[in-house]
Amino acid sequence: MDEQKLAELFRDAARDAPPASFDVAGVRSASARADARRRSTIALGATLAAVLLVGGGVAATLAPDTASDTAAAGSAEGGSSPNVTPFGTPEAADVAPEDAAPGRTGGPPPKSLPEDTPTQGGEPSGSAGRSTTGSTPPGCVEVDRELADALASELPVARDLIPAPAAARCPAGARGASFLLRDGAVTGTVSVVLTPAGALPPSFDEGTLSETAAASGGRELHVLATPAAGAGEVPFAGELPSLAQRLAERF
Numbered sequence: 302m303d304e305q306k307l308a309e310l311f312r313d314a315a316r317d318a319p320p321a322s323f324d325v326a327g328v329r330s331a332s333a334r335a336d337a338r339r340r341s342t343i344a345l346g347a348t349l350a351a352v353l354l355v356g357g358g359v360a361a362t363l364a365p366d367t368a369s370d371t372a373a374a375g376s377a378e379g380g381s382s383p384n385v386t387p388f389g390t391p392e393a394a395d396v397a398p399e400d401a402a403p404g405r406t407g408g409p410p411p412k413s414l415p416e417d418t419p420t421q422g423g424e425p426s427g428s429a430g431r432s433t434t435g436s437t438p439p440g441c442v443e444v445d446r447e448l449a450d451a452l453a454s455e456l457p458v459a460r461d462l463i464p465a466p467a468a469a470r471c472p473a474g475a476r477g478a479s480f481l482l483r484d485g486a487v488t489g490t491v492s493v494v495l496t497p498a499g500a501l502p503p504s505f506d507e508g509t510l511s512e513t514a515a516a517s518g519g520r521e522l523h524v525l526a527t528p529a530a531g532a533g534e535v536p537f538a539g540e541l542p543s544l545a546q547r548l549a550e551r552f
Contacts, residue, residue: 440475484536
């Protein structure tokens with residue numbers, strides 16, 4: 302196709318196009334209307350937020366007053382109600398007469414029985430077996446380490462053994478220790494007890510041999526040899542006098 306004819310066809314097509322439906326003035330008018338709508342929306346939102354804020358503050362201010370009025374109204378109503386009964390007040394039907402029998406519910410409680418009175422020369426009933434507060438405990442209830450070491454140094458067979466309390470009943474303030482020893486074929490317990498000045502000597506079981514020597518300060522040192530259960534001989538029977546003397550010199 303000839304280029305000149307093609308150009309003429311395009312020019313003819315452009316001449317047949319319809320005129321534009323808007324102009325510059327119309328575009329400006331539409332833009333102004335859009336801006337106005339946007340400003341109106343922003344102003345409406347700000348107004349709504351302000352209304353909500355003011356309404357919340359007013360509600361918070363009035364809430365305490367409303368609660369106080371409600372409490373006051375409730376108190377007034379409770380005070381004027383004729384059917385209100387104070388707490389803890391028994392009804393007349395539940396109160397038992399004063400002369401009601403003791404066995405019935407609501408009656409007066411039975412009188413407490415008097416405490417047992419002691420008979421002449423005896424203790425009150427139920428007091429048997431009670432411990433007396435402040436009583437002096439007996440001695441020799443624990444192992445005295447000093448006496449145990451002294452006894453072990455005099456009897457080498459006891460050096461590696463564990464000491465025990467003295468096998469005796471000691472007066473108050475006494476100290477003691479003992480070892481279960483073997484003297485050849487004889488087995489028994491050798492105890493040492495140191496009693497205070499003026500105290501009674503320790504007591505012991507039958508079959509026990511004892512030797513006493515004077516210690517310093519008026520005290521006495523006792524060495525006891527007790528046979529084992531079922532045995533008739535005691536260990537170190539011939540050494541008890543000298544053993545007591547040597548131990549007493551240490552104390």
